[in-house]
Amino acid sequence: MATAASQPEDRPGELVSREELERYAEAVLHGCLGLRADDALIVQARPEHRDLVGALAESAYRGGARLVEVVYAEAGVRAARLRHAREEHLGTVAPWQLARARAELEPDTCSLTVLGEDERELDGVDPERVATDFRRTAQALRPFARASRQGKRRWTGLAWPTPEWASRVYPELEPLEAERLLARDLLHFCRLGPSDPPGHEGWKRHTARLLERGRRLTELDLRRLELRAPGTALDLRVPAGARWLGGPRRTAHGSVVAGNFPTEENFTSPEAASTEGTFRCSRPLSFGGRVIEGIRGEFRRGKLVRLEADREDDRRLLAATLDLDAGARRLGEVALVDRSSRIGQTGRTYFTTLLDENAAAHIAFGFGFDQARTPDEARGSRGVNRSALHLDVMVGTDDLEATGVTQDGRRVPLIRGGEWQVAHG
Structure with a gap:
């Protein structure tokens, strides 16, 4: 467990050192997604994640990716829709969102979702409207969810701090210090801390143990x-x-994905x-x-x-x-x-x-x-x-x-x- 959030020496005001950020990006792409040459990568994130997104793009292109496509989600837009959109428009899914979901099922395409939400942004929204939006969106995306659980999608969910989220986890700290400590936590959880083996070897060993226990339970x-x-x-x-x-699990296309x-x-x-x-x-x-x-x-x-x-x-x-x-x-x-x-x-x-x-x-x-x-x-x-x-x-x-x-x-x-x-x- 991280106990201190030291300031990165090479980037004052940032969360982790450049080397730590690159190590995290490499572990995601090569320890989770199994990124290959000529793959397309779709990254969904928030604007606050731009440093991590940049590191992911650099690592992906160095690894031979043919394209890195980034989709930023602005939290306030979702909140505005849920508060003010007409009821019949809740749950609307854009055609290009459906096209992107379809593309994610291709064997040479993989995707990442970077989480860092602050649930308080929807305070005061009618829960019935939230539930209606969720139900309709889930129904529209149902074929793609089914394909995903059948192992036809190469996808990894990960997290990276935002000021709002970090302050929720560490309310006793100033926002930047909270973000730094949360980033240290994430590195530690992913076996990328200073006491873990180099590269993403610690992650590989950890997931190998999970695989073996799964085999014994089966x-x-x-x-x-x-x-x-x-x-x-x-x-x-x-x-x-x-x-x-x-x-990790083997997908229907033969890739190994965590x-x-x-x-x-x-x-x-x-x-x-x-x-x-x-x-x-x-x-x-x-x-x-x-x-x-x-x-x-x-x-x-x-x-x-x-x-x-x-x-x-x-x-x-x-x-x-x-x-x-x-x-x-x-x-x-x-x-x-x-x-x-x-x-x-x-x-x-x-x-x-x-x-x-x-x-x-x-x-x-x-x-x-x-x-x-x-x-x-x-x-x-x-x-x-x-x-x-x-x-x-x-x-x-x-x-x-x-x-x-x-x-x-x-x-x-x-x-x-x-x-x-x-x-x-």
Whole structure:
């Protein structure tokens, strides 16, 4: 964990040294995306990320990329649309956005999304309008989301500080110092800190361990999962042929891609109709321009039948979002993370799902992953959830207990006292 944010000597006022920024960019492109000569790269970011975007472009072109296309998103534009656009215009997706989404499925195209949002920018927006915009956008992009979960998209999500986001994570610091410390955190989480191996070797070793643990979990051939934590008692079924994933995955085009930078999870897709029991979120959820506290609920026969949150308007936003389609109130993912997670060890909430879901075990409403099944099982009636939604909520705690049950009834401890009981090699 970073404990100090030293000022880069060669670029006063910047977040990290030029060498650290270049190392981060190289790790993203070559340790996550597997960028190849003649590839096209699409980068979606915010204007505050221009230094990182420049480093990504330099690294990509040095690596032989034929094109780097940058799409900047201005946060205030989204907020203005949600506040003032006519109701029938919410969820409008531009034709060129659809064309870009289609291009991202080509085998010689890869894409990055740089996160750094401040959810407070949507304070005061009617939650029903936020949910309507989300539902309509998800439906418009549904074919591309389906192709992505089938492994047809080379994409990585990463994060880089903005002043607003950093001040949310480190409110006790001045904005620039908060940004610097958050940048140090990100390097540490991605195994790019001063105590990690050179280049992105530390990242490669870490993701190799996740791959190996996923292989061992798959070999157990578990048929049921039990999650127990304060406020959480969930039982889930896992079909024959289920796979546990973690770390990089091979796409349908043969590329090896790590979708999250950083990552700490091993996960699978349970049977969508199987979940029984109660859950209570252990961390806030940043969603729809809000930080939602106190999420809790109950499943029966696989479907969410009770949903609560500390604030009623937050509950209404979640409930409206979960009305997207028939699968949105069922689970598509269960992911296990123990307390060795570098993110979890900080004890901080980072107000972005990319980081917070890798701090603790979590479940996800909505779509699951075809790669978490053998091909026959993915096509069958007991295959993955086909919803257009995917919404992660964190349920893990330091005293989480996760137990697997095999076909012959043998109980296998997976996590005890917040620590993995399944070796990674």
